[in-house]
């Protein structure tokens with residue numbers, strides 16, 4: 001689904017990520033941990049072709065991202081739902097329109113019933129007409145998750161989705177991500193929250209990737 005072959009990345013100031021080879025199998029559940037500034041967001045950006053590796057190869061759905069045309073990149077990204085760290089909503093549009101935005105950008109029209117089902121699934125059906133600035137942190141994260149899955153992606157990438165949430169809301173969001181994984185989606189979550197990882201491991205066979213000394217390694221059973 002997503003494969004890295006000897007991937008390195010640098011922003012121009014020395015190598016941030018080096019010699020990374022790994023494979024995220026279809027339907028797998030992974031966490032990505034590492035100190036602040038280690039390169040977790042950068043790694044996620046490589047996973048959805050927002051960045052291209054400075055050396056090595058990133059394969060998305062068996063195709064090398066470096067060989068993809070702009071149109072191919074756009075099509076590939078529709079198969080990958082991303083929950084960004086800062087959510088980024090259009091504040092003048094209601095929540096429902098924000099969640100539907102990826103459909104509009106792709107020139108597709110979704111069924112109103114599907115949108116209602118999706119908002120109900122994340123527990124935001126009563127806030128469909130609310131504007132983003134009036135939402136709580138947990139509501140924003142659930143809206144961001146709904147927006148990430150509205151195109152029916154095969155892969156969900158989430159960057160610190162529980163960063164500013166209390167424990168109950170973190171668990172609620174985790175439950176949604178576990179449900180998506182049980183539906184067959186591949187899930188990768190960047191997080192600092194070791195309690196969240198422990199909790200997830202009691203629900204799904206999650207594996208933990210850790211960035212240390214520029215490498216991404218599979219963490220042992222110490223979590």
Ligand SMILES: Nc1ncnc2c1ncn2[C@@H]1O[C@H](COP(=O)(O)OP(=O)(O)OP(=O)(O)O)[C@@H](O)[C@H]1O
Nearest residue numbers: 011012016034035036037038039040041042043160
């Ligand atoms: N566009 C950019 N140009 C130059 N340097 C960048 C850019 N984006 C990120 N960096 C640097 O790359 C390093 C890794 O950043 P990244 O955001 O990937 O780390 P992170 O592990 O996600 O951090 P955090 O846990 O704090 O979110 C940091 O030192 C950051 O300052």
